Amino acid sequence: MPPSRVASPPTDPQPLTNGLTPKQLQQFHTDGYVIIPDYLDQSRCTALLSTISTLLHDFPLKDHPMTKFSTGSSSSSSSAHVGDTYFLTSGDQVRFFFEEDAFSQHSPVLTRPKERAINKIGHALHTHIPAFAAISHTGPTGQLNAKMASQLGFHDPRLLQSMVICKQPEIGGAVPPHQDSTFLYTRRPSAVGFWIALEDATAENGCLSFARGSHRRTPVSRRFVRATEEGGGEGTAFEDVEVGDEAARWPRGFEHEREGEEKEKQGSEAEEEYELGEVNAGTLVLIHGNLLHKSEKNPSQKGRMIYTFHVIEGEEQYDEKNWLQIPGGPEAFTKLEGG
Ligand SMILES: O=C(O)CCC(=O)C(=O)O
Numbered sequence: 001m002p003p004s005r006v007a008s009p010p011t012d013p014q015p016l017t018n019g020l021t022p023k024q025l026q027q028f029h030t031d032g033y034v035i036i037p038d039y040l041d042q043s044r045c046t047a048l049l050s051t052i053s054t055l056l057h058d059f060p061l062k063d064h065p066m067t068k069f070s071t072g073s074s075s076s077s078s079s080a081h082v083g084d085t086y087f088l089t090s091g092d093q094v095r096f097f098f099e100e101d102a103f104s105q106h107s108p109v110l111t112r113p114k115e116r117a118i119n120k121i122g123h124a125l126h127t128h129i130p131a132f133a134a135i136s137h138t139g140p141t142g143q144l145n146a147k148m149a150s151q152l153g154f155h156d157p158r159l160l161q162s163m164v165i166c167k168q169p170e171i172g173g174a175v176p177p178h179q180d181s182t183f184l185y186t187r188r189p190s191a192v193g194f195w196i197a198l199e200d201a202t203a204e205n206g207c208l209s210f211a212r213g214s215h216r217r218t219p220v221s222r223r224f225v226r227a228t229e230e231g232g233g234e235g236t237a238f239e240d241v242e243v244g245d246e247a248a249r250w251p252r253g254f255e256h257e258r259e260g261e262e263k264e265k266q267g268s269e270a271e272e273e274y275e276l277g278e279v280n281a282g283t284l285v286l287i288h289g290n291l292l293h294k295s296e297k298n299p300s301q302k303g304r305m306i307y308t309f310h311v312i313e314g315e316e317q318y319d320e321k322n323w324l325q326i327p328g329g330p331e332a333f334t335k336l337e338g339g
């Protein structure tokens with residue numbers, strides 16, 4: 001009888017121990033995003049969902065300013081309901097932002113239990129909650145993230161914000177097309193999103209969709225800044241930025257691929273076609289800060305909880321106009337080290 005065959009070890013090493021594969025890196029540069037399944041195992045997703053459930057249960061409603069985070073198409077002007085102190089001082093805190101439909105009209109009365117009414121939690125889960133630190137910048141996963149950031153071209157990757165986006169059944173709002181570098185602006189745009197599905201995200205419950213390659217034809221032309229509102233209070237607004245030739249030329253290492261490239265037609269939100277990014281729980285999606293992406297509402301009964309954090313290049317100028325500020329200034333943004 002022939003000896004039983006021993007399965008040979010896999011020749012394709014797990015991408016997650018060795019960082020991004022050349023193919024994944026290429027995909028990120030070409031498409032502006034890359035989907036990496038099995039980044040977290042199911043038990044880790046379950047543990048994080050349980051942490052989120054505790055946060056949603058425990059936060060006190062009593063002193064909450066009932067801030068509603070607008071996910072609607074408020075792209076043209078400042079919007080009073082986001083531009084309040086609770087939002088503008090959330091950069092180093094764990095704060096809870098309600099869905100637009102969380103309240104009965106003209107009333108502070110919630111339409112459902114608070115656990116089911118939150119749009120997102122932000123913006124410093126990574127500094128306050130060890131379970132989120134451990135999938136962002138500490139321990140083996142933090143090292144892996146640092147390695148991926150280095151592969152993407154970062155010299156001094158800084159983790160500047162983290163969020164849980166709840167997209168709860170029935171009420172989870174749509175996120176209109178946008179580029180993350182508008183909201184996390186550096187003089188030469190450098191933001192990259194690490195987006196992690198903790199539950200399956202499908203067309204049914206409002207998964208992400210992407211305008212493939214739009215990062216190569218859509219310079220960042222405006223930024224989300226602090227602004228004084230009529231009446232004197234501090235709020236937010238969109239401000240146009242001058243688009244230089246260099247504006248879209250990031251990350252480093254990508255420049256040479258653009259050499260000799262035909263000047264592509266400038267992208268616009270209206271003209272783009274969006275491809276669904278349906279993913280299983282545990283999947284990581286890396287998103288270039290210039291890439292147009294969006295998500296639809298979640299009218300289904302299925303949750304679509306995700307965790308995301310964003311990294312910028314510490315060597316690029318981050319100024320005081322940006323909506324997101326933390327004590328200590330940009331120098332205090334968390335270093336992503338060990339890559
Ligand atoms: O999760 C979503 O629906 C949108 C998230 C997003 O736009 C981001 O993380 O940059």
Ligand SMILES: [Fe+2]
Pocket residue numbers: 178179180193293
């Ligand atoms: Fe985004």
